[in-house]
Amino acid sequence: MKCRFISVALSLGIVFAFVSSISLAATPLVDKEQYPYEPSLLQWEKSAAEFTDPETCGGCHPQQYEEWRGSMHSIAFQDPIYQGELRLAIEAVGHDVAKQCEGCHSAAAVVAGEVKGAGLKDLSPLALAGVSCDVCHSIKGHTHWQTPTHQPENGSMILSPGKEVDGEAVLTKYGPNPAEDGCGDGFHECVESPLHKKTELCASCHQVTHYEKHTPLEMTYTEWKSSTYAARGINCQDCHMVELEVFKRSADTFQKPESGEYHHYFNGANFLMYSLTEMAAKKSGDEELATSSRQKYEMAVGRLQAAAELDISPVYRDGKLAEVKVRVNNRRAGHSLPTSLTNIRQMWLEVTATDASGNVILSSGKVDSKGMLPENTRRFNSDGMGDSMHFAIDPWEIVSFSKHDTIPPKGYRVVHYGLSSDDDGPITLSVKLRYRQANQKVAEKLLSHLPDDMHLDVIYGIKEIPAVPIIDMVDKTVDIDPKAKFSLAK
Ligand code: HEC
Ligand code: HEC
Ligand code: HEC
Ligand code: HEC
Ligand code: HEC
Numbered sequence: 001m002k003c004r005f006i007s008v009a010l011s012l013g014i015v016f017a018f019v020s021s022i023s024l025a026a027t028p029l030v031d032k033e034q035y036p037y038e039p040s041l042l043q044w045e046k047s048a049a050e051f052t053d054p055e056t057c058g059g060c061h062p063q064q065y066e067e068w069r070g071s072m073h074s075i076a077f078q079d080p081i082y083q084g085e086l087r088l089a090i091e092a093v094g095h096d097v098a099k100q101c102e103g104c105h106s107a108a109a110v111v112a113g114e115v116k117g118a119g120l121k122d123l124s125p126l127a128l129a130g131v132s133c134d135v136c137h138s139i140k141g142h143t144h145w146q147t148p149t150h151q152p153e154n155g156s157m158i159l160s161p162g163k164e165v166d167g168e169a170v171l172t173k174y175g176p177n178p179a180e181d182g183c184g185d186g187f188h189e190c191v192e193s194p195l196h197k198k199t200e201l202c203a204s205c206h207q208v209t210h211y212e213k214h215t216p217l218e219m220t221y222t223e224w225k226s227s228t229y230a231a232r233g234i235n236c237q238d239c240h241m242v243e244l245e246v247f248k249r250s251a252d253t254f255q256k257p258e259s260g261e262y263h264h265y266f267n268g269a270n271f272l273m274y275s276l277t278e279m280a281a282k283k284s285g286d287e288e289l290a291t292s293s294r295q296k297y298e299m300a301v302g303r304l305q306a307a308a309e310l311d312i313s314p315v316y317r318d319g320k321l322a323e324v325k326v327r328v329n330n331r332r333a334g335h336s337l338p339t340s341l342t343n344i345r346q347m348w349l350e351v352t353a354t355d356a357s358g359n360v361i362l363s364s365g366k367v368d369s370k371g372m373l374p375e376n377t378r379r380f381n382s383d384g385m386g387d388s389m390h391f392a393i394d395p396w397e398i399v400s401f402s403k404h405d406t407i408p409p410k411g412y413r414v415v416h417y418g419l420s421s422d423d424d425g426p427i428t429l430s431v432k433l434r435y436r437q438a439n440q441k442v443a444e445k446l447l448s449h450l451p452d453d454m455h456l457d458v459i460y461g462i463k464e465i466p467a468v469p470i471i472d473m474v475d476k477t478v479d480i481d482p483k484a485k486f487s488l489a490k
Pocket of ligand 5: 334
């Protein structure tokens with residue numbers, strides 16, 4: 001009896017598995033005719049017109065070139081953390097996945113057929129230039145509503161560097177302003193593109209989904225889209241293509257920058273990469289790049305330090321201190337704080353309380369000697385999971401999240417710490433909101449998987465992987481009375 005039941009269940013199971021595999025095979029998520037570079041959803045309007053390397057654009061647009069050079073976009077392909085992860089991706093799931101990655105990290109290389117895998121060898125200057133001028137200024141449109149998620153994802157934009165007129169290549173560049181006579185000096189035609197003033201220009205790359213299953217992994221666009229910034233017309237450009245002071249104004253007052261206030265910094269949070277770029281520039285004797293990388297480093301730290309605020313309030317019960325409440329406010333990030341690689345980036349609270357006699361009575365979130373955070377640290381991150389519900393950090397493995405605990409735009413999180421003291425004197429409470437690009441183990445794993453033609457020592461002059469640097473976004477110290485000054489209790 002029992003046996004028969006199992007065998008019926010088993011055969012039903014097999015039928016079900018069979019049917020579901022047919023239905024999966026019958027409905028591929030992505031139309032390969034429409035998306036020839038799948039798993040990247042990039043499209044290219046092919047013509048005799050080729051992509052141009054940034055040095056050539058820089059010849060006539062020196063200011064944009066100097067601002068872009070050394071930016072995260074300019075190093076999107078040569079970034080050692082990216083190269084290490086790209087190598088691991090290809091080892092894990094095969095070479096095809098590289099098209100997905102490169103579709104965003106070096107889009108022009110994908111359409112030019114230069115997807116060689118990890119490493120810098122035998123690539124054109126254009127491929128090495130990552131998110132270069134001609135990637136953005138050839139964006140003619142997008143296919144955001146036709147993707148599997150019906151949102152921007154995995155590079156869902158249309159690149160068109162030019163057209164053919166009587167068999168001759170004519171370059172067309174899409175920009176924010178109406179084209180004036182002689183625009184482009186005979187080198188290119190100009191096309192006014194309203195898209196270039198909108199978030200949707202950035203969205204195709206700033207919304208990453210799983211290469212096969214399309215689970216959203218990095219969701220900067222959708223976080224922004226459901227924020228008050230989107231409702232008030234404050235776009236990515238209004239915070240990331242302007243100076244620090246202008247960014248703060250955009251975030252605080254929702255006032256749009258003037259057209260002359262835009263710059264090509266694309267500055268975000270990655271202070272670590274700017275400091276590596278500075279080291280590489282110094283090593284190769286490029287003083288100009290070293291100086292601009294230092295400025296970009298300071299700008300990124302400035303953005304991080306302007307992003308959040310802390311409110312600290314003691315809670316008394318029966319006239320005695322019982323706990324402290326720490327409220328972390330996302331004041332100026334136009335998306336969740338942190339955003340995008342939320343399962344790798346680390347933002348956390350470090351809390352230390354000392355009583356009047358100097359004894360530490362509370363300690364949480366202190367990095368240990370191996371560069372790791374203690375279990376009980378309050379982090380504001382996400383935890384990714386693989387197929388069998390195991391913890392995963394790599395984008396080809398993650399298919400769901402067990403936790404999303406980032407702070408929404410203009411939102412906050414409250415954290416409670418139990419705290420009391422028998423001592424009568426004041427308690428000194430130090431609270432820091434800290435940030436780093438990755439924990440020590442992840443950084444070491446990626447940097448020790450660099451492709452064979454990249455050496456930390458040769459490029460950066462680094463002999464061994466140092467401790468991942470940490471920035472204090474907010475650092476606040478307050479004195480707290482262990483006894484309530486007055487009590488509402490009868
Ligand atoms: C990530 C995309 C991106 C990249 C890369 C990029 N641009 Fe732009 N560019 C923009 C956007 C967006 C604007 C419009 C800003 C605004 O709203 O006015 C712009 C504006 C411009 C303008 C109009 C004047 C101005 O500065 O606002 C020129 C010229 C220009 N870019 C040239 C370049 C050159 C040259 C490079 C490479 C050195 C480059 N861009 C790289 C996105 C990009
Ligand atoms: C849809 C576009 C897109 C795709 C596809 C994509 N990335 Fe990225 N990647 C980004 C963006 C945008 C960032 C920057 C996010 C940030 O700084 O918070 C990034 C950041 C990274 C970083 C962090 C770099 C650093 O310096 O901290 C790594 C590593 C990385 N990507 C690896 C990969 C790999 C490997 C793949 C393919 C399996 C891939 N990416 C696919 C857009 C993409
Ligand atoms: C021979 C000189 C020359 C070269 C090379 C050149 N441009 Fe231009 N470009 C101009 C001039 C002149 C204008 C009009 C004035 C201005 O906006 O700077 C212009 C305008 C633009 C605009 C329109 C800006 C707006 O206000 O909307 C964009 C975008 C642009 N160029 C991008 C590029 C890119 C990308 C490259 C490289 C692929 C490039 N240019 C190469 C001369 C050049
Ligand atoms: C062709 C794809 C692409 C487009 C279009 C694009 N980005 Fe990016 N962006 C990237 C990639 C890839 C990185 C990450 C590079 C890395 O970490 O190595 C990045 C990094 C950044 C960073 C730095 C993040 C950090 O951690 O500091 C900012 C800020 C940024 N982009 C803003 C923008 C804005 C604003 C726009 C639109 C005007 C835009 N991006 C358009 C691909 C793109
Ligand atoms: C109101 C201002 C504002 C707007 C609008 C905004 N950002 Fe940001 N962004 C910030 C601040 C502040 C930070 C630094 C704190 C952080 O990491 O979130 C940041 C960080 C980032 C980072 C780096 C995140 C990390 O921790 O690695 C990326 C990538 C980024 N922004 C992309 C975008 C894109 C794409 C858009 C548009 C969809 C956008 N931002 C809109 C203010 C803004």
